[in-house]
Amino acid sequence: xxxxxxxxxxSNPILARAQDNxxxxxxETKYIFGNFTIGxxxxxxxxxxxxxxxxxxxxxxxGNYGVAETELEYxxxxxxxxxxxxxxxxxxxNIHNVPGLDDRNMGSINGFEADIRSVLIDRNPSxxxxxxxxxxxxxxxxxxxxxxxxxxxxxxxLEADTELIKNRLYLGFNVLYEPETTRSDLGMWENESTLGVxxxxxxxxxxxxxxxxDLWYLSHYSGAAFNSFTGDAVYLGPTFYWQIAPKILxxxxxxxxxxxxxxxxxxxxxxxxxxxxxxxxxxxxxx
Amino acid sequence: MGRYFVxxxxxxxxxxxxxTALLFGGEGARAEQGAAVAISVKxxxxxxxxxxxxxxxxxxIRVKNLxxxxxxxxxxxxxxxxxxxxxxxGVVNVRPLAPGKYEFFDDxxxxxRGTLVIE
Numbered sequence: 001x002x003x004x005x006x007x008x009x010x011s012n013p014i015l016a017r018a019q020d021n022x023x024x025x026x027x028e029t030k031y032i033f034g035n036f037t038i039g040x041x042x043x044x045x046x047x048x049x050x051x052x053x054x055x056x057x058x059x060x061x062x063g064n065y066g067v068a069e070t071e072l073e074y075x076x077x078x079x080x081x082x083x084x085x086x087x088x089x090x091x092x093x094n095i096h097n098v099p100g101l102d103d104r105n106m107g108s109i110n111g112f113e114a115d116i117r118s119v120l121i122d123r124n125p126s127x128x129x130x131x132x133x134x135x136x137x138x139x140x141x142x143x144x145x146x147x148x149x150x151x152x153x154x155x156x157x158l159e160a161d162t163e164l165i166k167n168r169l170y171l172g173f174n175v176l177y178e179p180e181t182t183r184s185d186l187g188m189w190e191n192e193s194t195l196g197v198x199x200x201x202x203x204x205x206x207x208x209x210x211x212x213x214d215l216w217y218l219s220h221y222s223g224a225a226f227n228s229f230t231g232d233a234v235y236l237g238p239t240f241y242w243q244i245a246p247k248i249l250x251x252x253x254x255x256x257x258x259x260x261x262x263x264x265x266x267x268x269x270x271x272x273x274x275x276x277x278x279x280x281x282x283x284x285x286x287x
Numbered sequence: 288m289g290r291y292f293v294x295x296x297x298x299x300x301x302x303x304x305x306x307t308a309l310l311f312g313g314e315g316a317r318a319e320q321g322a323a324v325a326i327s328v329k330x331x332x333x334x335x336x337x338x339x340x341x342x343x344x345x346x347x348i349r350v351k352n353l354x355x356x357x358x359x360x361x362x363x364x365x366x367x368x369x370x371x372x373x374x375x376x377g378v379v380n381v382r383p384l385a386p387g388k389y390e391f392f393d394d395x396x397x398x399x400r401g402t403l404v405i406e
Contacts, residue, residue, distance in 0.1 A: 025392070026364055042366070044361065044362075044363070044366050080365075080366040081382075124385045125385040125386070246394050
């Protein structure tokens, strides 16, 4: 749907040529798609920022389920091609009467994450800009259940975007591959992997504010290299970005699982590997 | 399993570094052929508002702040920023660029804007 809309807009020569400069200047694209889909911008050389970023997941097959994970990130742009982020994560679990999960109402420091982002293709002369992101992660609690575990992951993304209308309409794509290995209380290591592709549109509706839509397809496998398919999900939802002040911005997205499939379950959603709804909120304070 | 992660990680890091080297490589090879351009800010206006520079060469932009207030030369597409004190000047180093137009502005006075034309 997003691709079709983009194709129509991109093929319209009047819209493609439109360049409204009435306060609509260029934006860094990293967070304009709501932050499930991430844009290609790697920041401005020497820039430092503090970024609290929270992802919340809601809804399983039954009971009450709400889990939030906040990353307290320090972001630094090393040069005109590379950016790093690192910081601890804090999780909060509110789980009651969910089949297969223990009841839990607790918060916990839950590990450490880093992100190394490097420009692969610059936007000019290419119409698309592409950035490679590598995000090694360690968690001491299971992200879904809150059980004590030792978990390592490597979220790998290709983050691409282009301008459909200069300084107004942006199209983003992500490809995601995340292998993980987890040791539970039983001492066994279990491997899993997630593959995802996304497409998002962001429209600068007033200067420094974008609204848009984000579409994700995610599939989950046991085994680190897609060994055995366990389920998949399609998420769709709105996005919002606001550069509140020259050094402060916010980015938000909310998405619902609109389709899915779980191996061995007769259902139109996968509520074991994924949640019914998910949301992200990021604030950035540059200093 | 650990070896698998090391292998995946190594390939990904190598790809990332290769991409950066590809972009930096051109800069290194042409470092001695850098270009320079000068611009000033007075009454919160860039003078000139449009500057020109050659393509595919590292560029040094010398910015003079002739105002009584600090300014921050910044550009999203050039990926640079530099604070310049009142009456002071600074040099902003930019990677080799492809032909095109690149916006820049004063982050402390955002109506102060200009364009770098690479040709």
